[in-house]
Amino acid sequence: MAAPQKGEVDQTKKSFMGMPGFVVDFLSMYRLPVEVQRRPSRSAKHALAALECEVARDKSRENFRDTRVGGVSAAVSKTAAAPIERVKLLIQNQDEMIRAGRLDRKYDGIGECFKRTVADEGMVSLWRGNTANVLRYFPTQALNFAFRDTYKTMFGYKKERDGYWWWMFGNLASGGAAGATSLLFVYSLDYARTRLANDAKNAKSGGDRQFNGLVDVYRKTLASDGIAGLYRGFMPSVTGIIVYRGLYFGLYDSIKPVVLVGSLEGNFLASFLLGWTVTTTAGVASYPLDTIRRRMMMTSGEAVKYKSSMDAASQIVAKEGVKSLFKGAGANILRGVAGAGVLSIYDQVQLLMFGKAFKGGS
Template identity: 25%
Template structure:
């Protein structure tokens, strides 16, 4: 009997198969729809690849476009400063109230009482215009620079680790210090200090800026630059480090886990408190270097030495309590508004 069988044809459904059986086994090939089967196989491979890519994309944390960060940061900064400025005013007054001279204020309550008594409630908003004009670009630069740097620093899953967030925050703080904060803070401190004079010199924002520049040039708006860079750099490094650490802890392995505004506010307040205890001494030095009596100090180091010699180490923490209240509220509000504005922008600004 021959081991080789005659060829035969089987028709089953859309594909006609011609099969030959040999001792080595059957060989089958598609006669009428080979091209269709090949195309279907290729399509299946592509679909599988798309599913893999989609799964990878789903596991990535979404990046925030720097343009969105600039716009959202500016809006958040403007709203925040209008809410919290009185605490900034009190903090600055207490930092300017030196022990070397007879102190004018007994504490926070006394500062508020005397200010309202002498200048009315609007006296607590003296210098607001300089901060309002500056807070919008300050927050815009801060968040825009942070998102730009963090987008470069994130890993393949779109996650920013804690150490890199500190460096990104440092970069954002230095940028905002040079571009916005130093001139803005110098003008604000001079305005608040001027109010303590028997006859205030500055009649308003534009008049005050004009007088400062006329007397001291543009350099007059950059007093205490070194202290400001140190303060803002450490400020944002601490804040973004704490905020990112808390966010990473909360989200765990799910980068898309939603954070409600209340939780964002609590994390922001915690980050703000950490920055206050971390760099208030630099804030005191910066304030003195930008006051109307800044001429008494040769440089930032000399200012720190004189404060230590004349007033003791506790003087480096003057204004901590009002600053703590202001900064915790400030950072909480800014992060909440920022996150919500970004969510809103994502609805129609596709990047």
């Protein structure tokens, strides 16, 4: 090889990563850095990974905002409806309270229950147990965000592709699985809320209460019944979720194409009334399961307990009649109206502030 002339660059010294000097010249001429030529896929992967991380961060921020603002919505609606909710629970569980000596006589309807509760315990007592009810929202929503994609993948049936019944099965299965998963973590808060709301001043001990707050419910229940005491009534709770979701989706999907047609299609009032009617119907139909689970909750710490949900149902019906399973259902319907009304107003405020409404959940 001829020696380079004066002023020329030795091509062998100019080589890079084993490439001849003229290849380096070619790449430089087209302004393509050798580093890019050497690692094109690596840079692309880094860029894609950075983009995916940014999308994930945006989604996480949006989920956090939805949970936070939705939590405010839930707190507002639950707090507004808390007095009706407590009356509903007192009427629903009054027989267990009388049996345990914590109520001297039955309530004579919703109005009389309100009057007696305020007279015996004060106005503020109508919100007893509401803190646990509000706190329950946040872990429930966090769990929903964590598990919803998994359950969607597991039960991802499409109505158009798989048919109505497979789609319905997917809704029931995913709803039941999500409900059971969430309940595993938050059921004890629902238990504590129920015990606090039904903790009327003891008729036999001069107005003493059984529990002195949320922490005291946990402490006394764990001491008397262990962990099992916090989960009494769990199975009818899961069954109730499946029944409620099945009726809700089934009724709404069947009635909507028949009712919301013509001038009613897209009508807000018509959609609201249909949704409220379907929700109320599903709620009343699944209400006996709610009664059974709460009556089972009330036996934690007591000497006599129900052996199972079937045993609870059979004993309640045998001693008190079928209608006892629906005690408090009227107050439950009123609670739904109050909650829906408050949320409707609050949604309008959210639309003005954020351009989006955040539902508070159940």
